[in-house]
Structure formats: C-alpha cells, structure tokens
Amino acid sequence: MKIEKPFAVIEDKYILLDKKAVFSLDLYNMDKDYFLVLDVYPINKPSHPTRHPGWFRFDTDEKNNLSFNIKFINKKILLESADDLTVTESWISQTACENDIFPLSIRIVIRKKINNEIAFETSIICYKNDNDYIEHKKYFELPQSIINEYIPTQLIIPKQLKVCIILKNFYDNDAIGYFVWEMYSLLKTQGIEANIYTVNCDDKFRAFANHVTDLLMDKELSIDDTILVYNYSIKDDYLDDIMHLPYKKIVYFHGITNPEALRVFDAELAEECKIGLDELYKINTFDFIMVNSKHTRAVYLDSLKRYNENLADISEEATDEELEFIGEKVDIDVKKIKVIPPVLTSQKLWDNVQSDGQFGKSLSAMGDILLFVGRMFPHKKIEDILSVFHELLKINPNAVLALVGGMHNSYQKYLKYKIDQLDETEKERILFLQQVSRNQLKSAYQASKVFITLSEDEGFCVPVLEAMRFHIPIIAKKISTSAADELLNKAGKLVVDNNFISIAEEINKLMKNDDYRNKIIEYQDKRLLDFYDEKLSVKFMDALLGVYYKNENIN
Incomplete structure (x- = not known):
C-alpha cells in the first residue's frame, strides 16, 4: 500500500x-x-x-x-x-x-x-x-461475564475470521469511541479475533489500539477471512487507502455534523466536516453500509444525488421496498444499506457500573435536577438550554441545571459570556461537570428529574437512549437535522420552536406532577424495548457474518 x-x-x-x-x-x-x-x-x-x-x-x-x-x-x-x-x-x-x-x-x-x-x-x-x-488493561478489556458468552445468531461463527475495526478518533467519553469499544468487546466474547485501528487516540487506549498505518502495511492478513469495519464521521486522509484494501469491507456511517453549525466557532473543524460530506459518496464502494438511524441514511443518500441526477428525493421514512425500487434506477445496491443503532452491550455495561453514591446525594440535595449530557459543541445549542433554565427558575426556584460533558474551547468562551449576564443566584444553580467518571454519570442520571437536549444536529443521540434507560422524562427538539425525535418515536416530549417559556412550563410539570411524569416514562419504557442489547447485537452479527458468507438475505 x-x-x-x-x-x-x-x-x-x-x-x-x-x-x-x-x-x-x-x-x-x-x-x-x-x-x-x-x-x-x-x-x-x-x-x-x-x-x-x-x-x-x-x-x-x-x-x-x-x-x-x-x-x-x-x-x-x-x-x-x-x-x-x-x-x-x-x-x-x-x-x-x-x-x-x-x-x-x-x-x-x-x-x-x-x-x-x-x-x-x-x-x-x-x-x-x-x-x-494488567491493572490498566482491566479498564479496557470487558469481563466476559458481563455479556452472554454467545448471542443467538443463526450463522456459524468461523474460527478463522478476523475483524479490523477502524475509526479516525478513538476518544474516551465519545459516542463513536464508546460504540467501537462495545463492538470490540462483543466480537471478543464471540470468540472472534478483533483489533482496533485508529489515527488519533486517547493515551489510555493506545496500548490496546493500533495506528491505521499498521493495517495498511500488514501483509499477513487473509483476504478471504478478514473483514474491515470502518467507522465514518468526518474527513479522513486514509479513506482512499482503506477503500483499496483487498478485504471484505463494512462501513458504519455515524453521520457528520453540519459544517455551518460549527464554522463561527471552529473553521478548521467545519472544513473537515464539509470535506467528510463531500467524500461521503465514496463509501458506496463498500460491501455493506450500516447507518445509525433513518435520518443518517437519508444524509448518505442525499450525498449521492450530487453524483447521480437520477436519484430522486428520498424521505427519511422511506421503506426498504421503496428504497429498493429507487435503487434499481441508479447504481446503488440498497439491500446493503441497513439501519443498525449503535447499541450492542450498553445496557449490560450500565447494569455493571456502580453508582457514586456520594456524588448522587450531593446532586439530589441541590434541588430538582434538569440534566444535559453530551459534548458541548455549537450545534448542541447549550445557550438555548440556558434560556430555558432562566425561565424555569422563575416558576421553580429549586431547579438546578447540570451540564455534563466535554466542551469546545471557543464555544466555552461564548457560553461564559452568556452566563456572565446572569445574576449570581442563577449562576450558582448552573453546574458544568466536564470530567466525570461513568460511576458519577450513572449517579447524575439517577438523581435527575428531567433530561433536555435542544441539539439541532444528531445522527443518533446516545444520551437520549441513556436517559430512557434511567427512566427520566425527556425533552428534545423536533427538527429535520436531528434523529432525536426518531429515537423517541412518539415517546418523551418534543419541542418545535424556541418558546422558552412554554418549554420551562413543561419541564416544571414533569418535575412536579408525578402522574404526568410517570405516564411519559411509561411511553419511553415501551420504546426502549426496541433497543434491547441482544436484539441489536444479533442484528449486527448477522450483518457482519452475512458479508463474510456473501449472503444478501440477512435481515
């Protein structure tokens, strides 16, 4: 190579x-x-x-x-x-x-x-x-006791199969990095040899991950028995090299943030997202395409329109049959595009995370917690959450806003400016929790009354799923550029505009009216059944083995 x-x-x-x-x-x-x-x-x-x-x-x-x-x-x-x-x-x-x-x-x-x-x-x-x-390895290698030894796939798992998982950035507390870790753990517990290849990597993971150039230079891998699983979410200088490797290839497309949502605060990152979108059509050459939501599938298919004028507008709600009909008109094999949510072992993982009791008690003692979890980047619209919280305090002075997650530097300065405009009593009730352990994060979920996200760009939104798992009523934004409402699917509460007073009133109702709150949670619990770990793990494994066996009839 x-x-x-x-x-x-x-x-x-x-x-x-x-x-x-x-x-x-x-x-x-x-x-x-x-x-x-x-x-x-x-x-x-x-x-x-x-x-x-x-x-x-x-x-x-x-x-x-x-x-x-x-x-x-x-x-x-x-x-x-x-x-x-x-x-x-x-x-x-x-x-x-x-x-x-x-x-x-x-x-x-x-x-x-x-x-x-x-x-x-x-x-x-x-x-x-x-x-x-050995102590360090314990934080990375998942004990097999957490996951069932085997999942009930109908296909035989070949002993000689090797899976190379590729992603550009392997970072802790990042949804894509965490999904890759889940994938790696699942494959290992199925007896499959799996290795991770990355470009940029947190030091805490580096001893257990390889640089992608190691894969490109590897002459020992079997062409027949190796599958690449490539995670695509941004511009990648090694994409063309990976495309030309002779192995069977699966791409998992996580979505790419709208560059215009980032440009004011980070022109360089915006340009990387733009190039990532411009080159998205290239993944059509892979043997199988996994996407995390119908919304992300539409983003991918929309990208192909620039290269094939015969591709009509495709709705996010298009059925597989409708996509197959469209695919016959153009050079797209829609059978190889499947929605497989990035959920493989996470419920079992959360079940085995111990809460930080003292951390949770401290949060609960502060008041009624309104929680946001996620990377605080411009498209997450944290400033809108601050505006909602400003209105919430007028009707519920006991409310507390907990913002959990890493923060983009330039955007952080903007948020600091916004918060500096508030009075001291309001500032005291806003918590920025940027470095929390999973034990503390679990306690934050358990201590919270309502979860909120007003993000305007989401390929999937893992924290919404986590909030459902911890039985927290969810407020999310219904907008065409986010999959949050697709994930909720008529559960939770959706907002369509920036009427901050109305949103604050809804949050207060969810905090104070137990019957109303429990009804919302009941709907969310029913939706959660669609994201059962074993169900989606089987779907993922069947797709992976279907590529190995060149079986086009895998559901």
Missing part, C-alpha cells in the same frame, strides 16, 4: 520499565525535510509543564530503522538512541515523580522542518511493571 506522507510503524504494543524498556520504530517516507520528536507525558492528567517529564528531538538523516531505550534516573526521564543517533534538542524536567507520572505515553511525532507542521503522530505506552499493565 502506497502512503504518501511520512509515518512510523511501532513493533511493540507497550514496554515495561523494569524489564526490556526498549522500543523500535520503522520510519517510512522520511527525508531531510522532516525530524522526529519523542514527547513524554503521563497518561493520567497530562499537563505542561508541571506534568511533562520531557521531550527529545532527533534528526534521523538516512536511518529509518531505529531503537530507543527509556530510563528513569534521579527523577529524570531519559530517552537514548540505541543506534547512536544524536539528540539535537531536548527539554527534561528535573522533578518528575515516579509514582505520579507512570504509566507514561511516549508520543512519536514526525514534524516538517520548514514550518514545524505535524505530519504524523502516534504513541507507545510505558508501564513500570506487569502489574501496572
């Missing part, structure tokens, strides 16, 4: 400081225009400079097969070349504490000399010893 940019392949998955603290790199496409940096950070709460042990620059010249040794001596990290490669520049902290900085992430960065641009980045994790690695 021909890759144009410089990149590195790491021979080791991780290293141990008390044993062989050596790792090897094979560098490709490196020349005098690039240099190598090894940048060291602790996995847990990395920060600069207080928790930054050091960095080391090497000008590799003609050497492309390199080995490095890591040492920790007198509270200092040292990285030495085993090939007598000179450190041309470095910075080393003099006060690194062993118990504080391990496990370490050694970030391998290839930069362009002319402008310092990052051309490639990956990392390898260094643990103090085997015990530290």
Whole structure:
C-alpha cells in the first residue's frame, strides 16, 4: 500500500520499565525535510509543564530503522538512541515523580522542518511493571461475564475470521469511541479475533489500539477471512487507502455534523466536516453500509444525488421496498444499506457500573435536577438550554441545571459570556461537570428529574437512549437535522420552536406532577424495548457474518 506522507510503524504494543524498556520504530517516507520528536507525558492528567517529564528531538538523516531505550534516573526521564543517533534538542524536567507520572505515553511525532507542521503522530505506552499493565488493561478489556458468552445468531461463527475495526478518533467519553469499544468487546466474547485501528487516540487506549498505518502495511492478513469495519464521521486522509484494501469491507456511517453549525466557532473543524460530506459518496464502494438511524441514511443518500441526477428525493421514512425500487434506477445496491443503532452491550455495561453514591446525594440535595449530557459543541445549542433554565427558575426556584460533558474551547468562551449576564443566584444553580467518571454519570442520571437536549444536529443521540434507560422524562427538539425525535418515536416530549417559556412550563410539570411524569416514562419504557442489547447485537452479527458468507438475505 502506497502512503504518501511520512509515518512510523511501532513493533511493540507497550514496554515495561523494569524489564526490556526498549522500543523500535520503522520510519517510512522520511527525508531531510522532516525530524522526529519523542514527547513524554503521563497518561493520567497530562499537563505542561508541571506534568511533562520531557521531550527529545532527533534528526534521523538516512536511518529509518531505529531503537530507543527509556530510563528513569534521579527523577529524570531519559530517552537514548540505541543506534547512536544524536539528540539535537531536548527539554527534561528535573522533578518528575515516579509514582505520579507512570504509566507514561511516549508520543512519536514526525514534524516538517520548514514550518514545524505535524505530519504524523502516534504513541507507545510505558508501564513500570506487569502489574501496572494488567491493572490498566482491566479498564479496557470487558469481563466476559458481563455479556452472554454467545448471542443467538443463526450463522456459524468461523474460527478463522478476523475483524479490523477502524475509526479516525478513538476518544474516551465519545459516542463513536464508546460504540467501537462495545463492538470490540462483543466480537471478543464471540470468540472472534478483533483489533482496533485508529489515527488519533486517547493515551489510555493506545496500548490496546493500533495506528491505521499498521493495517495498511500488514501483509499477513487473509483476504478471504478478514473483514474491515470502518467507522465514518468526518474527513479522513486514509479513506482512499482503506477503500483499496483487498478485504471484505463494512462501513458504519455515524453521520457528520453540519459544517455551518460549527464554522463561527471552529473553521478548521467545519472544513473537515464539509470535506467528510463531500467524500461521503465514496463509501458506496463498500460491501455493506450500516447507518445509525433513518435520518443518517437519508444524509448518505442525499450525498449521492450530487453524483447521480437520477436519484430522486428520498424521505427519511422511506421503506426498504421503496428504497429498493429507487435503487434499481441508479447504481446503488440498497439491500446493503441497513439501519443498525449503535447499541450492542450498553445496557449490560450500565447494569455493571456502580453508582457514586456520594456524588448522587450531593446532586439530589441541590434541588430538582434538569440534566444535559453530551459534548458541548455549537450545534448542541447549550445557550438555548440556558434560556430555558432562566425561565424555569422563575416558576421553580429549586431547579438546578447540570451540564455534563466535554466542551469546545471557543464555544466555552461564548457560553461564559452568556452566563456572565446572569445574576449570581442563577449562576450558582448552573453546574458544568466536564470530567466525570461513568460511576458519577450513572449517579447524575439517577438523581435527575428531567433530561433536555435542544441539539439541532444528531445522527443518533446516545444520551437520549441513556436517559430512557434511567427512566427520566425527556425533552428534545423536533427538527429535520436531528434523529432525536426518531429515537423517541412518539415517546418523551418534543419541542418545535424556541418558546422558552412554554418549554420551562413543561419541564416544571414533569418535575412536579408525578402522574404526568410517570405516564411519559411509561411511553419511553415501551420504546426502549426496541433497543434491547441482544436484539441489536444479533442484528449486527448477522450483518457482519452475512458479508463474510456473501449472503444478501440477512435481515
């Protein structure tokens, strides 16, 4: 496979400081225009400079097969070349504490000399010893006892099958990253060899995930017995390379955020979303296409209209038969497009998460909790939730707004400006909870009276499903660019405009009227049955094995 940019392949998955603290790199496409940096950070709460042990620059010249040794001596990290490669520049902290900085992430960065641009980045994790690695692995490898050993698929699972799961960004507390982790766990418990390949990865996952270039360079995989499951949600520089791999290929399309909703706050991210949408038609070459909702399916089919004028407008509610009729007119095999929600093991996972009792009690003691969960990006319209909460406090001064999730930097400044306009008593009743554990998140759901999302762009909206599972009445926005109302399907309460006073009155009714509240929850509980873990796991496995066996009749 021909890759144009410089990149590195790491021979080791991780290293141990008390044993062989050596790792090897094979560098490709490196020349005098690039240099190598090894940048060291602790996995847990990395920060600069207080928790930054050091960095080391090497000008590799003609050497492309390199080995490095890591040492920790007198509270200092040292990285030495085993090939007598000179450190041309470095910075080393003099006060690194062993118990504080391990496990370490050694970030391998290839930069362009002319402008310092990052051309490639990956990392390898260094643990103090085997015990530290095993403890870390427990957070990633799901105990088989949580999931049934086998799911009742009618198809035989071949022992030789290997599944390569690919995603651009593998981040913690991200819906796509969490779905990939569920997929990986499900496949492993079915006895299938599964590996994750990614470009950008949280350090806490790196020891258990490979860089996508490792897949592109792999010559050992069987063409007949390998399936790629590629998760698409944004521009990906490796898409064309992945498309041309000779294996059976499934794409899971999660949807792409509308670029115009992001452009004011993040022009670069908006452009990546735009390119992702522009290149969406390419996934039609895959053997099977999974989408997370009918809404996302419509986004995909709409993208094909730019490349085939014979494709008529397609409703989100189009049946499979209607799609098949349309597909006969154009070069689209609609039988290979299936809606499979991104829900495989999550209910069982939540059942096995222990609540943080003290955290939950603290929240409940503050008042009637109105909860939002999700990444706080511009399209989520947090400012509208703040406006609703402003009106809610006028009729329920005991209300508290809890906003849970990571926040986009520029958008955070805008929200801070909005909150600065409020009086002090109102500010005190708004909680930004950006770094919470799953134990705390479960407690936040359990302590809340109402869940709200006024997002204007959702491919699926996992937090809505989680709120249903914790029996919280849901307020969501009905808008053509969001699948939240499709997910609810006449359950919950939908709003169609920004009448913040009316929305606040509805929330207060749900908080104070138990009979009304319980009726809404009853409808939501019935809808929840459509997202039963085992049901959707079987659907996913049947689709996966159908591609393996080239069976077009898998439902």
